[in-house]
Amino acid sequence: MLESWRLTRVVGRLASLRGSVSQFLYGMMGYEFARHAVEMRHEMEAVFMVVTLGDLIGVPVLPPVYSLRLLPYVVPEIEAWKRHMARRKEFWEKEEYDLHAV
Amino acid sequence: MNTFLAVIIGALTVYLAYTLYARRIDRHVIQSDPKRATPATLFMDGVDFMPTNRNILFGYHFKSIAAAGPIIGAIVAANLWGWLPAIIWLVLGVSFIGWASDYSGIVISVRNEGNSLSAIAHRLVSPRARTILFVFIFFYLLLVAGAFVGIMATVLESQPRVHLGVIMLTVMGLLLGQMLYRWRTGLVGATLLTVGLTFLAILSGPWTEEIFKGLNAAFNSTTGGAPIVTYFDPTLANFKGAEAKMMPSVLIWAIGVALFCYAGSVLPIWRMAQPVVYVGFWVTAAAMVLGLAGALVAPFAKPEVAQFVIPAFKGWNPQLGPAGIMPLWPMLFVTIACGAISGWHALFGAVGTARQIENEADMLPVGGGSMFCEFLLGLLALLAVSVGAKGAPVGAFATGLGGFISVWGVPLQYATSLAFAAFIVIVLVVTQLLFRVMRVTLSEWLGEAIPPMRNQHVASLVSIALAILLMLTGTWVYLWQLFGGANQLMAALSLVLVTVWLASAGKNWLYAGLPAIFMYVTTIASILVTAYNLYFNVYQVNLAAGRVIPVVGSGLMVLVALLLVAAAAIIGIDGWRAFRRYRRQPISAPRPAAARA
Secondary structure, eight states: OHHHHHHHHHHHHHHHHHHHHHHHHHHHHTHHHHHHHHHHHHHHHHHHHHHHSGGGGTOOOSOHHHHHHHHHHHHHHHHHHHHHHHSOOOGGGSGGGOOSOO | OBHHHHHHHHHHHHHHIIIIIIHHIIIIIIOOOTTSOOHHHHSOOSSSSOOBOHHHHHHHHHHHHOSSHHHHHHHHHHHHHOHHHHHHHHHHHIIIIIHHHHHHHHHHHHTTTTOOHHHHHHHHTOHHHHHHHHHHHHHHHHHHHHHHHHHHHHHHHHOGGGHHHHHHHHHHHHHHHHHHHTSOOOHHHHHHHHHHHHHHHHHTHHHHHHHHHHHHHHHHHTTTTOOSEEEEETTHHHHTOEEEEEOHHHHHHHHHHHHHHHHHHHSOTTTTHHHHHHHHHHHHHHHHHHHHHHHHHHHHHOGGGTBOOSOSOOOSSOOOSSSOOOOHHHHHHHHSOTTTOOHHHHHHHHHTGGGGBOSGGGHIIIIIHHHHHHHHHHHHHHHHHHHSOSSSHHHHHHHHHHHHHHTTTOOHHHHHHHHHHHHHHHHHHHHHHHHHHHHHHHHHHHTTTSGGGGSHHHHHHHHHHHHHHHHTTTOHHHHHHHHHHHHHHHHHHHHHHHHHHHHHTTOOOHHHHHHHHHHHHHHHHHHHHHHHHIIIIIIHHHHHTTOHHHHHHHHHHHHHHHHHHHHHHHHHHHHHHHHHHHHHSOSOOOOOOOOOO
């Protein structure tokens, strides 16, 4: 009984270690691509938000009726978008400064 | 001394420094609190601020800081002073300074709403501190780019076996970008194809050696075998200095490298820079992992590749050229930069990694842990050059690393090819990114005063031309040491900033303050020594011989050195004033922990 409990614990630890190693490897290899894809999508979404909710920054682009129809789809993003637009950015936050390795 | 003992020393260093020192600072000084909300959770926008798992972030941060720096520094230092001073500095540097700098860069940003070091310097130290950081970054990049282009052109010219691999790396990088972002191919399949073909080309290198040798000979025949530039190289003739000739083939390869970097600088990052780095990462990682594991077992499996062959200690002040001085203090401490401590890590950690920290308890494993891994990379480079055959530093490194890899049954010829390719690849992929950053910095810095600099092609070409001018001086060792000085000064300044912040928060500042003082004094001294060497060993010698390009290049380097010292002095004075101000009256008590679900 005791041996079985120990074995289970060892197997559990090995599984946890395997998970950690695979996450580490993903961080080294795939995470960068995932981040860049998210950044590219975000840029397109920012344009979409400006078009649909331009009133928020004083630039109405689409007639309000279309904005209202699109509103349910963009509501979940509004808070993050406002934070992103309003935050002061340093120029070395540009993707060129994402050196990936030096 | 053999490699097994050295690896054990490295592992013990990591364990003891992490558990006995770093954890104590994290618990008792910084008081990291898993319940305190981090900027990633407070300001989550799904892009910049994004809570990320600690293991993923560890891998991401390590890959972001690990590159050519720890490798080249160890190679140069072992050749100048021997392996013993190099290993002592690596061990002490990472234990007491390196991890503290990387970790603190993340901590200060996490505790200051995810702000970058420059923004925090603007608030805590002085407004001009932020502007001066511009100067540091641009010249830092220029120096390292000049050194890297010079090293690469020389190695490419002398090692025709790596050409096919480098060409294939470029083609496969472009293909990978197309596959991932346009054709939407899965990462695993695209990796297998592109990385597999690149490895195949690298291992086929020895078969194509004769073709590229013939190509070099054809380039050199264009001037009838006459050199393009003649210069005085203080590293030749066993560091006594001798006249060196730069043949047309070296310049052609330098232009090839420049074209590669130009494309990497102006194309969208997904098209070339990022996928090329990814493919290159696999090549380097394979060589390093096989090499480190090989170094561990080599004394038992293949003892002839595991014994150190270079002297343990070569002297306190080895001669470098007729008038050169190279005192162990301060020069060793800037020659080995990234494996012991690096300013760029703190800069990157504050802007990139800190905004993804999910939990304050992750700051030490991610920031400190990555630096300890980088130390192991530097140690591997030191072992490789210490067991390698005598000769050119890069050749000795590749022979040593090839020996470690051959422990796993890979024929020595192919293992050495892989080691050479790994070295070239890691330097090449980093250089294209350097020019990308230089282009942006130049246009931000001078774009207002000189509008054409806002054009990305103009800014890229100016950056590349400046780097090639420095390369043509032929003094890559001094370029490297000036770069090391700028890099370590940036580390010192980030530690100064952390010290000021700790004082402003009423915390014990000694763990950052003492390393800050040491690095500040050491790096300013080293830059002045390098300026002295450049003036008396390169500028005057070439001036007497009437050689224009080396004179202009070395004169420019002396000016850059003096500019860096002046900038550091200004930030040092501002930092000291801010420190005294906050010591008298801290501005903020530690915030109460915010409740987290």
